[in-house]
Amino acid sequence: MANELKKYGYRAGFYPVTQVKNISALKDPIPSLEKSGIYKLECQCGDQYIGQTGRSIKTRFKEHLRDYKSLLKNSNTNNSSNSVSAMAQHCLQNNHNFNNVVVNQLHFGEKGRRLNRLEEIYTLHYLSMSNKVLNDTDCIFYNNFIRFMFKND
Numbered sequence: 001m002a003n004e005l006k007k008y009g010y011r012a013g014f015y016p017v018t019q020v021k022n023i024s025a026l027k028d029p030i031p032s033l034e035k036s037g038i039y040k041l042e043c044q045c046g047d048q049y050i051g052q053t054g055r056s057i058k059t060r061f062k063e064h065l066r067d068y069k070s071l072l073k074n075s076n077t078n079n080s081s082n083s084v085s086a087m088a089q090h091c092l093q094n095n096h097n098f099n100n101v102v103v104n105q106l107h108f109g110e111k112g113r114r115l116n117r118l119e120e121i122y123t124l125h126y127l128s129m130s131n132k133v134l135n136d137t138d139c140i141f142y143n144n145f146i147r148f149m150f151k152n153d
């Protein structure tokens, strides 16, 4: 098993989902949407979306909002393109106001492999706690091993 993990770039025993708590404890003491990192969007209905950005979270959030506005204008709810915000699509399809969507920084980090892993961990963490996570696990998981583990859990 350890060798299998190594093959996928993981060390055995590395970050089970329950350890997200420990990771959170290490996060920047001054959370700020002006920074890059992992963020969570939450709709008024409780649906969540986990994302990452190498720019400021605030800038990324504005893009989600812009997606929502352009979807509203085109009223094309069937646009399932990966580049369109899943939260924007959710709000439009369910008639939930995007203005009520709350954005939170979950973890500060620079763009890169580590941030990709963190995004996976946080997404898995929230998926394990509720079924109200909008992330498309097929496109968000960069690592096939994680996807494999999740689907067979």
Ligand SMILES: [Zn+2]
Pocket: 043, 044, 045, 046, 047, 090, 091, 094, 096
């Ligand atoms: Zn909603």
